[in-house]
Amino acid sequence: MTTPENVVRVLAEPSRLRAFAAVVLGAGTIADIAAASGLKVKDAGIALQKLREAGLVEGDPARPADLKPLAATLTEQVPADGLAPFVRGDKLISLPVAHERRRKILEHVASHAFTARTYYEEKEINERLRVWCDGGELDHVTLRRYLVDFGLLERGGGMYQAQPLPI
Structure with missing residues (x-):
C-alpha cells in the first residue's frame, strides 16, 4: 500500500530517489534509468524493483505511478x-x-x-x-x-x- 510514510521511507535511500527522478524525467528502461541517474545497471534495477514494490513506479517501460489518490488522502487526513x-x-x-x-x-x-x-x-x-x-x-x-x-x-x-x- 502506498502511504506517505512508505513514500518517504523508499525515497530516503539516495539510489532510489535518483532512480525515481530518472523515471519521472522519462527514463523507462533499466539502462535508461542507470544512464540518467548515474547508477550502475544492477543498482538501477534494484532501485526500480523497490520503487515498483512501493507503488511509485508501474508498467514496462517504467513510468511514475499516479499519486493523485495518495495526495487526495493526505488532504483529507x-x-x-x-x-x-x-x-x-x-x-x-x-x-x-x-x-x-x-x-x-x-x-x-x-x-x-x-x-x-x-x-x-x-x-x-x-x-x-x-x-x-x-x-x-x-x-x-x-x-x-x-x-x-x-x-x-x-x-x-x-x-x-x-x-x-x-x-
Whole structure:
C-alpha cells in the first residue's frame, strides 16, 4: 500500500530517489534509468524493483505511478487546526518537542480517544491508545504516560479518568 510514510521511507535511500527522478524525467528502461541517474545497471534495477514494490513506479517501460489518490488522502487526513505533521486521521505520527504544541497534540488525542469524566480500566486505555500509535513513533505506554503527566488522564485505584479539556 502506498502511504506517505512508505513514500518517504523508499525515497530516503539516495539510489532510489535518483532512480525515481530518472523515471519521472522519462527514463523507462533499466539502462535508461542507470544512464540518467548515474547508477550502475544492477543498482538501477534494484532501485526500480523497490520503487515498483512501493507503488511509485508501474508498467514496462517504467513510468511514475499516479499519486493523485495518495495526495487526495493526505488532504483529507491532515487536520486543518495545525496538528500536521503530528496527527494524520486517527493516527499519532509523532510528538513535537515544544511543550505547548505537544500539549495541543495530546489534547487532540485525549478528546478523540476518551470521554471526559469517564473512568476506564488500564486495559481499555491501552487498547484505545494502541490504535492511535499504530504506525507512529510512540508506543501506547509512552503515550499513556504523557497523557497522565499532562493531566489529561488521572490515575488512581487501578482506574483512569479522562479529564475535561480547558476551554
